[in-house]
Amino acid sequence: MSKVCKFLKENLEFYDNRIVCCGQGIFSDIENAKKYFIGINVDEYKNDFNIDEYLQKREQYIKMFQEAGEDEKNIPEFCQNCNCFAPIDIDDKLETKNFKFKNINISHKTICNCKCVYCCLSDEGNPEKIEILNKQKSYDIFPILKQLQDKNLIGEETKIGIFGGECTLYPQELNEIISLGEKYNCSFEIYSNGIIYNESIEKLMKNNKICLRISMDCGSKKTFKRIKQIDKFDKVIENLKKYGEAAKHNPEASLQLKYIILPRYNDNIQELKKFFEVALSCRAEQVILSINRFWLIRNQLKPIPISIKRIIKYFINNNEVNIIRNIDYNELWSWWVEKALKENWFTEVINSIFHIKKRD
Ligand SMILES: C[S@@+](CC[C@H](N)C(=O)[O-])C[C@H]1O[C@@H](n2cnc3c(N)ncnc32)[C@H](O)[C@@H]1O
Ligand code: SF4
Ligand code: SF4
Numbered sequence: 001m002s003k004v005c006k007f008l009k010e011n012l013e014f015y016d017n018r019i020v021c022c023g024q025g026i027f028s029d030i031e032n033a034k035k036y037f038i039g040i041n042v043d044e045y046k047n048d049f050n051i052d053e054y055l056q057k058r059e060q061y062i063k064m065f066q067e068a069g070e071d072e073k074n075i076p077e078f079c080q081n082c083n084c085f086a087p088i089d090i091d092d093k094l095e096t097k098n099f100k101f102k103n104i105n106i107s108h109k110t111i112c113n114c115k116c117v118y119c120c121l122s123d124e125g126n127p128e129k130i131e132i133l134n135k136q137k138s139y140d141i142f143p144i145l146k147q148l149q150d151k152n153l154i155g156e157e158t159k160i161g162i163f164g165g166e167c168t169l170y171p172q173e174l175n176e177i178i179s180l181g182e183k184y185n186c187s188f189e190i191y192s193n194g195i196i197y198n199e200s201i202e203k204l205m206k207n208n209k210i211c212l213r214i215s216m217d218c219g220s221k222k223t224f225k226r227i228k229q230i231d232k233f234d235k236v237i238e239n240l241k242k243y244g245e246a247a248k249h250n251p252e253a254s255l256q257l258k259y260i261i262l263p264r265y266n267d268n269i270q271e272l273k274k275f276f277e278v279a280l281s282c283r284a285e286q287v288i289l290s291i292n293r294f295w296l297i298r299n300q301l302k303p304i305p306i307s308i309k310r311i312i313k314y315f316i317n318n319n320e321v322n323i324i325r326n327i328d329y330n331e332l333w334s335w336w337v338e339k340a341l342k343e344n345w346f347t348e349v350i351n352s353i354f355h356i357k358k359r360d
Contacts, residue, residue: 003087004065005079008058010102012148014141016110017041019049021058023107025078036061036078042137051147055099066090101153105161106177109138112166114193115229116215118262118292121165125229133165145180154184161189168196175200182208187252189213193228194236194243205246205253212243213288215258218266219274227265237278244283256286259315263295267307272314289315 007022017040018033020026026033033039037057038049061076068074072081079085110133115125122129148154160181167174167190178200181188187209190201194214204210216236218224224233240255247253257279261267279287289312 002066002090004062004090006086006088008061009088011105012101013105014108016108016136016138024084025082040139042139045139047140047143049144051151062090100155101158103159103161105163107163108141109170110136110165111169113169113195117227118260124294156185158184159187159189163191166193168192168198171198178204194239195232197239197242202246205243206250209252211254211256213256213258215260216275216278217260217262218271219278220271223266223271227262240282254285256288257284258288258290261291261308261311267311269310269314272311
């Protein structure tokens with residue numbers, strides 16, 4: 001059976017200037033997006049998105065995979081040489097009748113109340129870009145979501161991802177998106193910086209299938225301020241505890257705290273220990289290790305610093321294993337892990353990453 005990329009087959013992703021199947025191959029350039037799917041210039045946009053057009057393109061690209069055989073030149077141009085290709089089977093007959101999107105990811109707004117020094121939206125906290133992002137208009141996604149409903153493209157198997165900017169800054173819209181998802185019994189994946197408490201999210205934490213993922217990246221007030229450039233550590237801890245409390249009796253809710261390794265900011269064990277204390281105190285169900293992708297791109301050819309190796313090792317051997325049940329390394333980039341594998345004494349540590357199981 002032929003293979004196709006999972007993202008192309010399963011996803012619909014809304015960005016500030018494009019509606020596409022993934023954020024990998026079809027980068028933020030509007031013209032590039034227009035070439036393959038839908039590019040959006042907000043000032044000119046007339047709510048003329050047509051889901052049938054999108055589905056036709058999706059089908060056309062899947063067929064290209066189907067017919068490409070071993071020759072990469074025949075797969076869609078935007079997929080060629082993509083690091084994020086995630087192969088899955090193409091069903092023999094392209095399923096279009098009962099098709100539902102598996103992931104609908106919403107990142108159409110760029111507004112935020114933080115200025116994280118690593119933020120991918122603002123090219124690592126570039127002040128000019130932050131200003132633009134915070135003033136940027138966006139488009140109305142509800143007529144599009146209505147089309148998805150009318151065409152039966154949302155169902156129980158759909159996960160609604162809400163990524164941002166910062167979704168708690170548009171509570172009305174967030175609430176409407178959540179209500180729509182609830183109607184179809186969808187699951188949710190919501191990203192937030194945790195500064196503003198949101199009651200619709202709290203309700204999901206009590207009753208629904210949801211991952212709430214918060215990038216903490218530290219365990220102390222001082223480092224929080226350095227990284228996020230806002231003095232809201234205590235507020236975030238207070239909110240995390242409330243979300244953790246809300247999820248207490250719901251086995252399908254997962255509060256997840258992320259630690260993005262940021263060399264020179266948080267690549268020390270003292271900070272990481274405090275992060276684990278925070279995770280425990282707010283009943284986090286999962287902790288996630290990630291790395292600043294810009295740093296990674298700049299440093300991919302250099303040896304991996306010892307401080308980072310120590311962080312990974314600490315994550316693996318952390319003493320809180322009985323309480324923090326899941327540790328996820330998925331956000332460490334696979335090609336970087338491959339590189340790490342080539343460094344001898346580190347092999348053992350990285351190998352064990354892939355053998356880590358869910359901890360009860
Ligand atoms: C752009 S943020 C928007 C959601 C929300 N404001 C937040 O910070 O969680 C989406 C995700 O991208 C992650 N992210 C942003 N910049 C990154 C970078 N340079 N490297 C790795 N992850 C990054 C954030 O940690 C967050 O989990
Ligand atoms: S191969 Fe890359 S560009 Fe193509 S759909 Fe998958 S993630 Fe997107
Ligand atoms: S909170 Fe999220 S969107 Fe805001 S600056 Fe930080 S990473 Fe970027």
